[in-house]
Amino acid sequence: MGLAMTFNITRRTFLAGMAAGAAFSPRGGRAAAEVPGSGTRTLTLRAAPASVNLVGGGYPATAVWAYGGTVPGPEIRLRQGQRLRVTVENGLEQPTTVHWHGLRIANAMDGVPDLTQPPIPPGGTFTYDLAPPDAGTYWYHPHVRSAEQVGRGLYGALVVEEADPPPVDRDLTWVLDDWRLTDEAAIAQPFGHMMDLSHGGRMGNVATLNGAIPDAIAVRPGERLRLRLINVANARLMALRFTGHRPWVVALDGQPVPPFAPDEGRVLLGPGMRADLIVDMAGAPGSRHQVVDDAYARNAYRVVDLAYGDTPLRDSPLDGPVALPANPLPVPDEGAAERLQVVVAGGAMGGLAQATYDGKTLGIRDLVQQGKVWAINGVVAHRTDMPPLFTLDRGRTYRLVLRNDTAWPHPMHLHGHAFRIVARNGAPAARPHWADTVLLAPEETVEALLVADNPGDWLFHCHILEHHQAGMSSVVRVRA
Numbered sequence: 001m002g003l004a005m006t007f008n009i010t011r012r013t014f015l016a017g018m019a020a021g022a023a024f025s026p027r028g029g030r031a032a033a034e035v036p037g038s039g040t041r042t043l044t045l046r047a048a049p050a051s052v053n054l055v056g057g058g059y060p061a062t063a064v065w066a067y068g069g070t071v072p073g074p075e076i077r078l079r080q081g082q083r084l085r086v087t088v089e090n091g092l093e094q095p096t097t098v099h100w101h102g103l104r105i106a107n108a109m110d111g112v113p114d115l116t117q118p119p120i121p122p123g124g125t126f127t128y129d130l131a132p133p134d135a136g137t138y139w140y141h142p143h144v145r146s147a148e149q150v151g152r153g154l155y156g157a158l159v160v161e162e163a164d165p166p167p168v169d170r171d172l173t174w175v176l177d178d179w180r181l182t183d184e185a186a187i188a189q190p191f192g193h194m195m196d197l198s199h200g201g202r203m204g205n206v207a208t209l210n211g212a213i214p215d216a217i218a219v220r221p222g223e224r225l226r227l228r229l230i231n232v233a234n235a236r237l238m239a240l241r242f243t244g245h246r247p248w249v250v251a252l253d254g255q256p257v258p259p260f261a262p263d264e265g266r267v268l269l270g271p272g273m274r275a276d277l278i279v280d281m282a283g284a285p286g287s288r289h290q291v292v293d294d295a296y297a298r299n300a301y302r303v304v305d306l307a308y309g310d311t312p313l314r315d316s317p318l319d320g321p322v323a324l325p326a327n328p329l330p331v332p333d334e335g336a337a338e339r340l341q342v343v344v345a346g347g348a349m350g351g352l353a354q355a356t357y358d359g360k361t362l363g364i365r366d367l368v369q370q371g372k373v374w375a376i377n378g379v380v381a382h383r384t385d386m387p388p389l390f391t392l393d394r395g396r397t398y399r400l401v402l403r404n405d406t407a408w409p410h411p412m413h414l415h416g417h418a419f420r421i422v423a424r425n426g427a428p429a430a431r432p433h434w435a436d437t438v439l440l441a442p443e444e445t446v447e448a449l450l451v452a453d454n455p456g457d458w459l460f461h462c463h464i465l466e467h468h469q470a471g472m473s474s475v476v477r478v479r480a
Contacts (some may be wrong), residue, residue, distance in 0.1 A: 002266065018122020024136055034149040040083040041132040045073065045098065047142070047154055048091030054208055056162070059185040064153035065092060066240040070209035072075065072175040073140070073156030080135040080160050087127045088120060093332040095119035098128060099415070101272060102138040102254050102436045105130040107456025110415055112143050115457055115475065119144050134327035134418075137173070137274045144195075144383075146316075147234060147465035149190040151202060152213075155232045165323050166250070168226040169313065174212070176229065176303075178204030178236045198373045199350045200408055201235025207293070216307035218287065222314035223281040226250075231269040235464045237409060237439070239266040240303065244283055248321045251276035253417040255418055255434035256324035268295065270411030270439040272463035278321035285310045288318050323469075329434060330395075330451035331419055337399040337449060340390055342412075344440070344462070344472060345373035349407040357471075367471075372473035374406075374462070381461075381473035388477035389460065391450035399447045404440035410467060413437040414450075414476065415458040421441035423447035437463055455480040 001404075009413035050066040053059075062134040067073025090096050099111035104234055109130045113119035120126045122401035132138070138158040142149040157173045165171070166467045179200060182186040185430055205215070219225070227247075231238050247267065248259045253274055267275050283289055287308045356361045363378075367373060372380045377389060392398060400419065404410055418434045424446050438446055461473035 006409055007209070011161075014461075016062075019414050021106050024302040027243065029216070038370060040085055040087045041072075041076075041078055043227065044078070044087045044089060046089040046091050047096050050153075052102045052211060053212070054152070054179060054211065055181070055185045055261040057205060061177075061198045061265060062187060064187070065149060066153050067156050069361045071153040073154070073172060075157045075159065076140070077159045077161060078132065080163055081131060081133060082446065083131045084131050085131070087125055088124055089125050092118040092149075093122055095121050096142045096149060096154075097144050098140050099143040100128070100130065100138065100140050101413070102136070102274070103414055104134060105132060105156075107454070107458065110414065112459050114382055116196065117455050117461060133162045134254060134329075135324070136251055136327065137162045137230060137276055138254055139175070139230050139232060139274070141226065141232070143459075147469045149235050150465060151191060152187060156230070157230055158253070159228065159368070161281065162325055164325065166196070166226065166278070166324060169223045171226045173228040173230065174209055176231050176233065176238055177208050177211075178209065179227065180204045181206050181207045192367070192371070192466070192469060195369065196235070196466045202415055202467040203235055204233070207303065208299065214304050218306040218309060219281045219282055219283075219306050220309050221283065221285050221312035222317070223320055226277045227277040227279055227282065229267065229269060229275045229277065231271055231273055233271050235271060235466060237268065237295040238293050239268045241266045241294055242279060242289070242306075243292065243294045244287075244289040245279055246282070247277040247279045249275055250278055250321055250324050252433050253418070253435040254327075255329070255431045256326055257431065258323055259321045260431060268439070270437065270463065271465070272411050272413050272437045273435075273439065276324075280318060281306070281308065282317065283308045283311075285312065330453045332420060332449040332451050333397040334399070334449060339340070339399045339401060340410060341460070342377060342389075342402045343405055344374065344399055344403070344410055344412070345378070346375055346471065347406045348373075351405070355380045371469075372471040374453050374467050374470050376460075376472060376474045379474065380471035384459065384473075384475075385457070386475055388457065389474035391477045391479065392454055393478050394455055397451055398450045398452060400450055401445065402438065402440060403445045404442060406426055408467075409442060410440045410472065411437050411463040412440060412460070413463045414460045416456065417450060417452070417455045417458065419450040420446040420449045421446060428434050
């Protein structure tokens with residue numbers, strides 16, 4: 001049984017060789033942290049090489065880079081508003097940082113090298129001190145050579161619990177990733193191949209849930225689960241469909257939404273995006289139901305089975321899910337919003353003939369020689385501390401008009417803020433909601449309201465990490 005190197009997932013090869021009926025019931029990452037009281041939470045994260053058994057089924061362990069020796073790294077849980085101090089030790093042979101994806105925190109703690117902090121050198125340390133104002137599901141990962149460092153396993157979940165969380169029987173975190181592995185279960189080289197940079201990014205051939213390939217998750221009839229989904233893949237879009245079940249979405253990117261059943265029963269997540277679900281276990285005792293990722297219909301695969309025990313937890317179904325309490329987000333002044341255009345261009349099958357790179361106008365062939373093929377508003381990123389794309393007045397509302405002039409999807413992520421998605425392709429959004437990462441389909445236009453309430457220089461980039469590496473990145477400055 002080999003690991004055929006394709007650019008599509010071939011996970012069924014692995015699942016066929018696993019012992020049927022094996023159950024997997026994680027709370028979150030392999031080393032989920034207990035939530036302490038309201039005092040400061042203090043911990044140490046060490047980024048270093050490690051060896052983990054990603055594949056199982058008789059395959060050798062995979063050499064990875066990991067926080068605390070596990071993939072994903074330790075799950076960090078806090079109460080809303082609780083202070084967190086994390087000392088990061090760099091055991092790698094290259095610099096690193098930690099970015100707290102989705103958190104609206106002080107700029108100096110955002111973890112972007114040379115923009116918000118010096119990179120942490122090999123053997124060095126840096127202490128992050130933050131107090132997340134918002135409850136929700138977030139994650140942490142490096143922002144130095146992130147396509148490689150995330151692609152080798154450096155990431156973990158960060159959960160900020162509500163003061164009054166919804167009543168559920170279990171609260172589970174699913175960290176979803178894909179890996180490009182060789183037939184020996186080793187991470188395939190190289191990173192940064194031009195095919196990946198210019199097309200859809202580094203797609204893997206093996207998918208994992210919390211760093212493993214589980215056959216089944218044990219559930220009980222009548223049980224209510226809260227599932228926190230996090231897509232940490234470099235490039236793969238994921239659309240989870242829960243066969244035989246009716247999930248309710250209660251939060252997107254950590255921000256509460258009025259509970260709704262997703263369109264076609266599929267929960268679509270681009271890289272960097274998250275969704276909180278309430279799922280009632282309505283299956284019959286002893287039954288099994290597949291969770292399927294069919295974002296790419298011709299390469300759909302089974303993520304895991306929900307395997308029912310014989311003894312119901314309760315006899316009667318629960319009422320519908322309760323809406324989560326709102327986070328303390330600023331209120332946009334839509335009538336006074338200044339309109340800002342953002343156009344992403346480039347890539348294979350794109351029309352980018354030339355763009356500005358490091359202050360010079362270069363044609364596409366010269367850009368390719370620099371490993372760059374993407375631009376935002378005609379500018380290709382050449383470093384993190386580049387001149388800002390926009391300079392915004394603190395407290396003012398802006399209407400971002402994001403247009404994708406490429407043949408590829410782009411999950412666009414803004415650090416340090418949440419924005420409210422209000423329109424798509426000129427029509428009001430079916431469900432306006434807050435987010436920090438918005439997925440732009442090819443040739444799509446999305447409008448979002450942003451209140452520039454967090455001062456500093458903030459990274460704005462595509463979270464397909466190869467696109468980020470190849471130029472689709474910029475800086476948004478908010479005046480103090």
